[in-house]
Amino acid sequence: MRQEQLDSLYRWFQGYAGSFSSDNPRIQAHLKLKQQHTYRVCAEMRYLVRSLALPDRDARIAEAVALLHDTGRFEQFLRYQTFMDSRSENHCLLGLRVLTERKVLQDLDESERRIIEKSVEYHGAIELPDLPEDTILFARLIRDADKIDIFHIVIKNYKEYLRNPEGFVLEVAFPDTPGCSPEVAAAVLARQPIDYRQLKTIDDVKLMQLGWVFDINFAATLIRIRDRGYLDELIHLLPDTPEMAHLTGFVMDYVEQAIQQSNPSAS
Ligand SMILES: [Fe+2]
Numbered sequence: 001m002r003q004e005q006l007d008s009l010y011r012w013f014q015g016y017a018g019s020f021s022s023d024n025p026r027i028q029a030h031l032k033l034k035q036q037h038t039y040r041v042c043a044e045m046r047y048l049v050r051s052l053a054l055p056d057r058d059a060r061i062a063e064a065v066a067l068l069h070d071t072g073r074f075e076q077f078l079r080y081q082t083f084m085d086s087r088s089e090n091h092c093l094l095g096l097r098v099l100t101e102r103k104v105l106q107d108l109d110e111s112e113r114r115i116i117e118k119s120v121e122y123h124g125a126i127e128l129p130d131l132p133e134d135t136i137l138f139a140r141l142i143r144d145a146d147k148i149d150i151f152h153i154v155i156k157n158y159k160e161y162l163r164n165p166e167g168f169v170l171e172v173a174f175p176d177t178p179g180c181s182p183e184v185a186a187a188v189l190a191r192q193p194i195d196y197r198q199l200k201t202i203d204d205v206k207l208m209q210l211g212w213v214f215d216i217n218f219a220a221t222l223i224r225i226r227d228r229g230y231l232d233e234l235i236h237l238l239p240d241t242p243e244m245a246h247l248t249g250f251v252m253d254y255v256e257q258a259i260q261q262s263n264p265s266a267s
Helices: 001-019 025-051 056-068 070-080 091-101 109-124 133-163 182-189 201-215 219-227 230-236 242-262
Strands: none
Touching: 001 025, 001 056, 001 242, 025 070, 025 133, 025 201, 025 219, 056 109, 056 133, 070 091, 091 109, 091 182, 091 242, 109 133, 133 201, 133 219, 182 201, 182 242, 201 242, 219 242, 230 242
């Protein structure tokens, strides 16, 4: 992929995302959130490709994946007024459909197009399936870059919600009764991915988000999440109980170990 091709994808995305606007402030807030999320994920992707020292062509493909990964979110929200795939449809597949219908990737090489399509398709899957050798790096990169910014968004939202629950305009999908479900706690301790269907409370969601660290592919991602204080903040937002302390200690020990193992001289 050449730089001009990436630039033209940027122009397409800007026009496409910008074509969704609403007089309804709630809808508008959600659309804007995804637009801003996309550009921040692109910035996180540039950080990751720099830390992995990827060649320019791969760096551009990775940035295109970041740019297009949530293409499906705009139509999803306008049509269903939710970002929950379980209550609407799979936004990854929806995005893929938009990219195909609008022939967004048609000027790219066949192999580049396939890499981008597969990476978009599986960025939100609970686990990555087996993918072709040339695709797996990009599929892993987008899952990491996306998670870095989702940590940023959810922590900001939890804090805003706590400050003013009535004035909170974004969707709150679960009751904020304190405490977590035993299945969710068990999954964290087993380092297993948590299915959205297992979630019952907001604390379950926070624990699931902490548990994402087990699914992170690159130490550079863990370092960024830790150094930005996202994990500490999330832990701070959970109830202060011995059970939680055990769970969060388990997560933090894993993060430190994974960072150490990747580069024993780093601290
Ligand atoms: Fe997504």
